[in-house]
Amino acid sequence: MFGPENAELTVxxxxxxAAAKAGHDLTxxxxxxxxxxxxxxxxxDADPRSLRVVKGAGGITSLGDEEKxxxxxxxxxxxxxxxxxxxxxxxxxxxxxxxPIDVTWDGTEGRxxxxxxxxxxxxxxxxxxxxxxxxxxxxxxRRIDG
Numbered sequence: 001m002f003g004p005e006n007a008e009l010t011v012x013x014x015x016x017x018a019a020a021k022a023g024h025d026l027t028x029x030x031x032x033x034x035x036x037x038x039x040x041x042x043x044x045d046a047d048p049r050s051l052r053v054v055k056g057a058g059g060i061t062s063l064g065d066e067e068k069x070x071x072x073x074x075x076x077x078x079x080x081x082x083x084x085x086x087x088x089x090x091x092x093x094x095x096x097x098x099x100p101i102d103v104t105w106d107g108t109e110g111r112x113x114x115x116x117x118x119x120x121x122x123x124x125x126x127x128x129x130x131x132x133x134x135x136x137x138x139x140x141x142r143r144i145d146g
Contacts, residue, residue, distance in 0.1 A: 024056035
């Protein structure tokens with residue numbers, strides 16, 4: 001069994017668009033989740049309301065606590081909308097859509113790339129679309145219990 005007590009689940013976004021320099025590449029920590037591994041079968045459930053911005057790289061200015069909290073609220077209300085997140089049998093269910101995704105796992109770290117539009121999620125944009133989150137995000141899980 002894996003969860004926040006012995007592993008870290010993070011989501012990594014990149015910025016895109018003509019005004020990308022103004023934005024930030026984000027690292028989001030999923031605070032409430034659990035996963036089980038039984039042979040080759042992996043099941044993971046994550047609470048979409050538990051994502052928190054822990055890092056913002058790049059951008060014109062650094063992200064303060066207020067900006068991080070605003071991003072977290074936007075992700076909850078406009079992007080994930082509280083919909084359950086589940087990975088099982090090689091497929092991810094996100095935003096009510098289930099699709100197969102490739103996950104790599106070496107026993108210590110796992111990675112998957114998720115294209116938001118494949119799950120009917122419109123990547124966040126601002127400044128009339130000149131600053132936006134890239135469609136593909138990377139999800140990582142890393143054991144921290146040794």
